[in-house]
Amino acid sequence: MLKPRLLVAASTLALSALAFAHDSAKPEDVIDYRQGLMTVIGWNFGPLGAMVKGKHPFEATEFSKHAGRIANLGDQILEGFAKGSDKGKTDAKPEIWANWDDFQGKARDLDTQAKLLAEVAKAGDEAKDKEQFKKVAAACKACHDKYKKD
């Protein structure tokens, strides 16, 4: 049996090892990761947009499922923009790293709005879902307009 103090030390070590693993990730792997993450976010955003625009009938359970997935991904965005991942096959603008605090704020804003949408969606109220969806869409757009190449 490990003594409690040793256990704490061991888990701190494990955590910093994880952080290091990401710090030293190759730029192309970081780019793959963020594009994959954005693809998954976009995959789940699509059906929500279709329901909000009336291109697909509103289904509360489907809406809630996709909203929940986006909410679970929002806090991973920043990991996808590690330093040094500005060069390569990417649509990310270099301004991201020059305006890191602003970029971070935009990522957090999306995370906050997406988590709110997942909460709202649990009740299944179509009007409220649509209202909150617009805030999520605005948070995507705010970041893309400034930091993503067309």
Ligand code: HEC
């Ligand atoms: C904090 C900034 C930020 C937020 C918020 C954000 N994105 Fe992105 N997104 C980017 C950047 C930057 C790229 C370009 C990444 C690259 O090419 O390396 C991107 C790329 C994408 C792509 C293309 C992925 C690919 O295949 O290359 C999709 C789809 C996407 N975003 C969807 C969304 C949706 C939907 C939302 C909102 C729910 C969202 N994004 C929110 C910054 C953001």
